Each structure stands twice: as C-alpha cells, then as structure tokens.
Amino acid sequence: MATTSMCELSAYTVDMPMARSFGHAANNRNTAESLVLTYEHAGIAANGECAPRHYVTGETLASVSAELAQVNWTRYRDGLESSDPVGVLQTLMAHGMGDLLGTIPQNNTCCALELLAIDVLCKRLQAPVLKQLAVPAAMLAPRPFSQVKDTALSVDTFLASRGPFHVVKVKAGSHFAEDLVVLDTLRAALGPQTTIIFDVNMAWSLDDALVRCAALRERQVNIVEEPLPPRSFSALAQLQRRTGIEVMLDESLCSLSDATQAAKLRSCTHFNLRVAKLGGLSRALELARFADEVGMGYQVGVQVAECATLIDAGRTLSFLLPNAFTTEAGQSDLFFPNPIAQPSSKLDRADNVIIAPCGTGFGTVMTTAISPFQHTRYF
CATH class of the missing domain: 3.30.390.10 (Enolase-like, N-terminal domain)
Structure with missing residues (x-):
C-alpha cells in the first residue's frame, strides 16, 4: 500500500x-x-x-x-x-x-x-541489484569490453588510443572500399586471434551483402551485424548459407517473437542484447535464456549516448550473463564532460575492463x- x-x-x-x-x-x-x-x-x-x-x-x-x-x-x-x-x-x-x-x-x-x-x-x-539478484562474488571479477571504431574516428587514432583490444566492432561507412582498407589495417595490427564484428546498421541490400560478405570473410571478419533491412529473416538465412558469414541481429531483435522467428529460420548466430530496445532488464534476461536454450551466441550491447541509469543497467546485465561472448561498455565518459549522472560502475581503460556496479540499487547518482x-x- x-x-x-x-x-x-x-x-x-x-x-x-x-x-x-x-x-x-x-x-x-x-x-x-x-x-x-x-x-x-x-x-x-x-x-x-x-x-x-x-x-x-x-x-x-x-x-x-x-x-x-x-x-x-x-x-x-x-x-x-x-x-x-x-x-x-x-x-x-x-x-x-x-x-x-x-x-x-x-x-x-x-x-x-x-x-x-x-x-x-x-x-x-x-x-x-547484483547482490539482490544473487550474483555470486566469483562472477563479479572485472569483465573485458569491446572497442567500437565508428566512422568519425580514424583507424590510426583508434589503434593508438583504444587498446588493449579484446573484441573490436567496426561501423560500416558509406564507401565499402574505404571500409575494406580499415579492416585490412585492423587485421594486420590485431592479428588473427582478435574477434572483429562489422556492423552495417541495416544499410545493404541482399545483392550487395552477398558480394561484400565474401570480401569480409577474406579479411577474417568473424561476424556481420544487421546487414539488411530490419527483419529480413529469410534473406539473412540465405546470406549465411551462401557466404558462410555469421550474422548478429540488433535492430531486428526487439522481442521474444523476433528471436523465435529468427531462430526458426536460422537467420543468425548471435543476438545483440540492449536493455533499452528490449524493454528492460527482465526482457533482456529472458532473451538470453532463450538464446542459451537454442544455442545462440550473444553480446551485451549499448545504445549510443546512454547518459544515466542505462549505463549501469547494461553493465549490470553483463555481470548477470557470464555466457555473453563480449560486452559493450559505451563511451559516456568520453562523450559527456559535464554528465547528468555518475555511474557506479567504472571503466578501467588501461586494461579495457568493466568494474561492477556498486552502491545500492544500480548506484547511478544524478548530478x-x-x-x-x-x-x-x-x-
């Protein structure tokens, strides 16, 4: 009451x-x-x-x-x-x-x-939150996070300033030939062991994707993320069959219904779990459980420019999901010199790991x- x-x-x-x-x-x-x-x-x-x-x-x-x-x-x-x-x-x-x-x-x-x-x-x-949800202390060791190279950041600056590199995501630009130069530079610098994800943000047609994903495979790109218009589930299945590329869903994955359809049609191998687009922490956990059941891989992602509770909520999700193959930590500390909130989780950018959220609740403090x-x- x-x-x-x-x-x-x-x-x-x-x-x-x-x-x-x-x-x-x-x-x-x-x-x-x-x-x-x-x-x-x-x-x-x-x-x-x-x-x-x-x-x-x-x-x-x-x-x-x-x-x-x-x-x-x-x-x-x-x-x-x-x-x-x-x-x-x-x-x-x-x-x-x-x-x-x-x-x-x-x-x-x-x-x-x-x-x-x-x-x-x-x-x-x-x-x-992590204690109330009974996460054992052994699962709270610092977690490595991905580095994201977007089109506003040169590849040389990225390599010089963002390491060490655990997993790298490259955002596609408007000129694929330039993207290939970036990927060649990254693979030469990172070696064969570092996972590279290429995120297209729904910008390609199937015909373009068939040719371009073959080029991505030649450069040892491990996963292509959301290459086609949203919910092109049948076309994504065809893309995987014909090129051998692995696909991660992001914009096409906003509900358990999306996940079920994608799994049924074998449209992807991975999910990108972002708290905001999925409707909260409970739904993100539900989709992770589904992914575990059907043998799907997944990462914990972020919305660009999260600025308050979502920062700690996404990082909380990463500690709740030990099976996630990587986590995006966001760049709120780089984007906002005068932030509206202080997260309780911390980023150790020397080692590129997340220090678990602390304090009561999520621990986010508004300014x-x-x-x-x-x-x-x-x-």
Whole structure:
C-alpha cells in the first residue's frame, strides 16, 4: 500500500550535446536523446532511463512522454512502496512489468519504468541489484569490453588510443572500399586471434551483402551485424548459407517473437542484447535464456549516448550473463564532460575492463547538470 508522505516522480527529456560525434552508415549522432525518470521518497533517490531510437523500435522521446502520461501512477506507486519489496522485485524479474502497470507500454517506456522500479526496490532493501539478484562474488571479477571504431574516428587514432583490444566492432561507412582498407589495417595490427564484428546498421541490400560478405570473410571478419533491412529473416538465412558469414541481429531483435522467428529460420548466430530496445532488464534476461536454450551466441550491447541509469543497467546485465561472448561498455565518459549522472560502475581503460556496479540499487547518482532539461512531474 502506498504511503501518504511526500513523494516525487518526474521525467526529464534530455537532449544533450556530445563532445564528439559518432557515425555509421545509417546515421551520425551528435547529441544524446534520453528520457530519465527520477524518484524521491522517504530518503530514497532513484532513477530510470530509456533511449528511444525511431529507426530501431519506432519510438521517440515524444511517444515515450505520451505513454507516460497514460500510466496508472497510483498502481505503479503502490508497487514501489509495497510492504513486500522482495516479492514485487521477484515478480517483476520473473514476469515483467504487468503487475506494476496493468497494461504494457512500448519497449522504451517499459524500460524506463522497470529500471526505476528495480532501483527503488533494491534501495529499499539496501542492496546492490547484483547482490539482490544473487550474483555470486566469483562472477563479479572485472569483465573485458569491446572497442567500437565508428566512422568519425580514424583507424590510426583508434589503434593508438583504444587498446588493449579484446573484441573490436567496426561501423560500416558509406564507401565499402574505404571500409575494406580499415579492416585490412585492423587485421594486420590485431592479428588473427582478435574477434572483429562489422556492423552495417541495416544499410545493404541482399545483392550487395552477398558480394561484400565474401570480401569480409577474406579479411577474417568473424561476424556481420544487421546487414539488411530490419527483419529480413529469410534473406539473412540465405546470406549465411551462401557466404558462410555469421550474422548478429540488433535492430531486428526487439522481442521474444523476433528471436523465435529468427531462430526458426536460422537467420543468425548471435543476438545483440540492449536493455533499452528490449524493454528492460527482465526482457533482456529472458532473451538470453532463450538464446542459451537454442544455442545462440550473444553480446551485451549499448545504445549510443546512454547518459544515466542505462549505463549501469547494461553493465549490470553483463555481470548477470557470464555466457555473453563480449560486452559493450559505451563511451559516456568520453562523450559527456559535464554528465547528468555518475555511474557506479567504472571503466578501467588501461586494461579495457568493466568494474561492477556498486552502491545500492544500480548506484547511478544524478548530478545538477540535469536541472536545465524540460521535466514533467507525475506525482
């Protein structure tokens, strides 16, 4: 039952310049676009975040805001302030947001509300999320993370400044001949043992992909990510059969239904699990369980320019998934000199490993830099 003491929950629409641009074949990003929820009650300050991308899930900051205006806030608050926070958290992680919301909104709206709920409930229990979800200490050793070479960063600068390299992702540009020069330079520098992922961001046709993936195979590229328009499941299966390339789904993977169809048609070998596009931590874990069942590989990915709770939530997911073949840690520390939040997880860029989130809840602490952004108070 909800208490009658003062409580505040607000949504901030964040559109924040990045210190450097991030580019790929489909887009060039210069600003963060996130919606951040903040909650204060009974000495608890908690937060949640989503990062809607219209080209991935069809959602925008405006659509998320419109859905938040329809939330049954009394029901949601009753769950957050229940006398049984352990039970509420267990139900949420096992079955998603249905009990807290009644109706389920689209993925990013659901993500922001779920991350906030997890943060509140774990803070009420005075426990880090990883501890409350019973992750043993042995699984909390620092985890290696991938380095991402986007089109706004030269290959020479990348090699000189971003090592050591555990796994490398290369973002496709608009000229494939130039991409091949980049890949040749990277493979020569990294040797044959380092996994290289080539991320096309849905920019190719099947005819182009058949020719280009053969060239990628010649350069020992291990995985091509999302080469075709979204949900081209039959064409992706054909691409793998004819070229021998392994495919990772990202934009085409936003639900268990997507995963089931892709597995049935043998469209891919790997999933890219990103918390925001999937609708939260519980759905990401559900898809990882499915992947384990069907023998699919997966990585823990990020949205470009996550700026608050999503940073720690994604890194939390990586420690919950020891079978993930790699993790993307994001570049919030490089993008935002005046951040709106301080993550509790840390990046050791000398060794390129993630130090596990700590503190209660996710441990993300908001800063005063969020104050100027437009916000709406819901209760």
